[in-house]
Amino acid sequence: MTTPYYGQLEEEKVFKDPVHRYIHVRDELIWALIGTKEFQRLRRIRQLGTTYVTFHGAEHTRFNHSLGVYEITRRILEVFHGRPHWKDEDRLLTLSAALLHDVGHGPFSHSFEKVFDMDHEEWTREIILGDTEINEVLTNVSADFPQAVADVIEKTYSNKLITSIISSQIDADRMDYLQRDAYYTGVSYGHFDMERILRVMRPMEDQVVIKQSGMHAVEDYIMSRYQMYWQVYFHPVTRSAEVILSKIFKRAKELHLSGYEFKQKPEHFYSFFHGKGSLDDYLRLDEAITLYYFQIWQEEEDRILRDLCVRFLNRRLFKYVEFDPNQRMNDWPELQELFRKADLNPEYYLVVDSSSDLPYDFYRPGEEEERLPIHLVLPNGKIRELSRESDVVEAISGKKRTDHKLYFPLDCLEDVREHKEVKERILRILKK
Numbered sequence: 001m002t003t004p005y006y007g008q009l010e011e012e013k014v015f016k017d018p019v020h021r022y023i024h025v026r027d028e029l030i031w032a033l034i035g036t037k038e039f040q041r042l043r044r045i046r047q048l049g050t051t052y053v054t055f056h057g058a059e060h061t062r063f064n065h066s067l068g069v070y071e072i073t074r075r076i077l078e079v080f081h082g083r084p085h086w087k088d089e090d091r092l093l094t095l096s097a098a099l100l101h102d103v104g105h106g107p108f109s110h111s112f113e114k115v116f117d118m119d120h121e122e123w124t125r126e127i128i129l130g131d132t133e134i135n136e137v138l139t140n141v142s143a144d145f146p147q148a149v150a151d152v153i154e155k156t157y158s159n160k161l162i163t164s165i166i167s168s169q170i171d172a173d174r175m176d177y178l179q180r181d182a183y184y185t186g187v188s189y190g191h192f193d194m195e196r197i198l199r200v201m202r203p204m205e206d207q208v209v210i211k212q213s214g215m216h217a218v219e220d221y222i223m224s225r226y227q228m229y230w231q232v233y234f235h236p237v238t239r240s241a242e243v244i245l246s247k248i249f250k251r252a253k254e255l256h257l258s259g260y261e262f263k264q265k266p267e268h269f270y271s272f273f274h275g276k277g278s279l280d281d282y283l284r285l286d287e288a289i290t291l292y293y294f295q296i297w298q299e300e301e302d303r304i305l306r307d308l309c310v311r312f313l314n315r316r317l318f319k320y321v322e323f324d325p326n327q328r329m330n331d332w333p334e335l336q337e338l339f340r341k342a343d344l345n346p347e348y349y350l351v352v353d354s355s356s357d358l359p360y361d362f363y364r365p366g367e368e369e370e371r372l373p374i375h376l377v378l379p380n381g382k383i384r385e386l387s388r389e390s391d392v393v394e395a396i397s398g399k400k401r402t403d404h405k406l407y408f409p410l411d412c413l414e415d416v417r418e419h420k421e422v423k424e425r426i427l428r429i430l431k432k
Contacts, residue, residue, distance in 0.1 A: 006032065006092075006141065015067055019180050023071040029092055029141060030070065033099055036133035037283075042066055042103065044286035048181060049108045050241035051232065053315055055185035062102050068176035069166070073098035075198050076165055076172060076208075085161065086203040093145070094162050096138065097152035098172055103127050103134065106282065107290040111242055115249040116272045123282055125150045130279050160206040168207060169360060170197070170218060170374050178221070178228055189227035192220040202377060209375045209383060218374060219392045226359040226396065234355040236405055240317040243407045244308055247348045248294065251305045264296045304348050316411070318351070321430050323406035325352055331429055338426045342412075342419040349409055356402035360386075360393055406430070 006029035013031055015023040025031050033039055042063035051058040073095055080086040104124030106112045113119060127134055128150045138146040151157040155167055166172055175194055182190025200214030210218055232238075252266060256273045268289050271277030297309040311317060325332065339346040361373065374386040387397040408430065413423045 017064075017068065017071070019068060019176070019183050020071050023067050024074065027092065027095065029137070030095055030099060032137045033096065033134060034067075036137060038103055038127050038132050038134050039063070039066070039100070041283060041286060042105070044288055045105055045107060045109070046287060047177070048185075048233075049110060049238075050245055051181075051185065051235070051238045053241045053317070054235050054237040055187070055232065057184045057186050058181070060180060060184045062105050065177055065180055066099055066102050068180055069101060069172045070095060070099040072172040072175050072194070072198075073165055076201055079198055079201055080203045083203055085205055090159065090162055092141065093148055093152065094165055096145075096149045097162070098166050100124065100128060100134065100149060101153050101166055101173060107285050107287040108242075108245055111245040112249060112290075115246055115253065116276075118272075118276060121154065123279075124153055126279050127283070128153070132279070132283075161203055161208065164207040164372065168372055168374075170208070170210070170221060174225065175221070178224055181228060181232060182224075185232050187228075187232060189231055190224050192224045193217045194221075197221060204375075204377075204383075207372060207375065209377045210386075212376045212378050212384075212389065215376060215386070215390055218386065219390055222360050222393055222396070226357075229357040229359070230401075234357070234403065236320050237317065239353050239355065239405065240320060240407055241312065241315075243318060243351050243353055244312045247351070248297070248305065248308045248312060251302070251308060251348065252293075252297070255302055255305060260302065262297075263300060264293075266293055268293070304345060308348065311409075318349075318407040319410040320353075320405040320407045322404070323352060324404045328432075331432070335426065335429060338422050338429075341422045342426065344409070344412055349412070351407045352404060353407060354402060354404045356400055358398070358400045359396050361398050 006027060008026055009028055009031055013025040015025070017023050025034070040063070043061050045062045046052065046058070047060050047062050047065045048058045077086075077091055077094060081088065101124070102120070104120040104122070104127055106118075106120060106123065109120050128138065128146050129135060135146050138149055148157065152162055152166065155163050157163055164171065175197070178190040178192070179194065182188070196214055196217040197210070200211040200217070202209050202211060252269065253273045255262070256266065256270070266273075268281070268285060271281045291313075294309045294313055297305050298313065300306045300309075335350060336346040339350050344350070375383045376386055376389055377383055387394040413427055416423055
């Protein structure tokens with residue numbers, strides 16, 4: 001590319017979308033970014049990780065979602081056009097950040113990140129600033145444009161209004177994933193009146209605010225977010241698949257570091273087994289590659305890796321019981337010892353998983369920026385924090401809900417051909 005700037009496409013490009021009906025692209029810059037190989041890679045990474053084992057329709061990708069966030073942002077900016085506090089010169093920066101906000105996600109991202117101690121946001125930054133097609137496209141706008149896009153996504157950009165459009169307690173990112181995830185999982189919880197919210201959004205100096213007349217649509221959005229977290233994102237069956245997935249990565253890494261000889265060398269993971277891999281290695285990873293290794297590892301000599309891969313691929317998941325570690329501290333050492341006696345490594349077969357969510361929070365000085373509260377603008381021009389006007393939101397404000405479950409292979413415990421007494425003792429403790 002030699003053109004030092006981007007204009008408008010000769011003809012608008014349109015993506016047909018089941019959630020927003022149409023996604024409109026008029027800018028050469030956005031069209032060029034969508035065509036980069038790093039952005040196209042998102043077609044091979046599911047938006048909801050292992051959720052497809054619970055809700056079989058949840059096969060949609062980060063590519064779908066990223067286009068959706070771009071489209072919502074584009075519509076917000078149409079509402080902002082010509083209003084005080086909004087400068088149209090920031091339009092392409094905002095749209096680029098919306099489109100690229102998730103470009104650093106890896107395969108089954110949260111499990112992968114946890115085991116290999118990495119963060120998709122850091123990878124997003126590296127992709128935008130590194131030797132990539134995305135960086136080349138952005139640099140053609142101006143030399144400092146990639147850095148500005150990275151700063152908006154990292155929430156360090158000087159103009160907080162732009163950041164809040166993409167990342168706040170009511171933003172284009174959340175508005176897309178709630179509706180998209182509800183659509184593809186087939187649940188009714190994630191739906192709210194987005195068109196109404198978009199119509200009542202207004203730009204202020206440092207954040208987007210909502211006209212008071214749109215308060216009920218925002219209440220609906222917050223409640224739908226609350227429901228989606230507990231009914232979909234934290235669904236215990238999905239979490240079981242997630243637990244097994246994490247343990248597969250953990251076992252493969254442990255085996256490699258101990259000098260184990262794999263039948264098929266896991267070359268795609270080598271650099272991650274030894275610390276942070278290179279950007280090229282990371283961009284080569286997607287879910288097809290990952291599932292290929294899981295398929296092959298079903299034939300491995302190592303009993304634990306083999307068993308975990310068979311479980312993951314054939315949906316033979318761990319069962320679970322409610323288990324608050326604080327209340328059941330006394331059971332934990334005994335359970336671990338009994339699992340060892342039953343020839344089940346507790347590192348892999350006895351797992352406490354905790355989920356927690358804060359559906360809405362008011363401002364807490366010194367806390368992360370994302371908790372900037374939602375503000376309403378009253379008819380007299382005054383600004384009020386949402387929970388002070390809404391009884392519904394006040395009822396859930398600042399209330400963190402946490403859920404603990406203990407996952408284990410019930411099928412192994414019910415097979416009493418060996419270690420019968422030990423396994424019966426384990427089951428008695430679990431059923432307490």
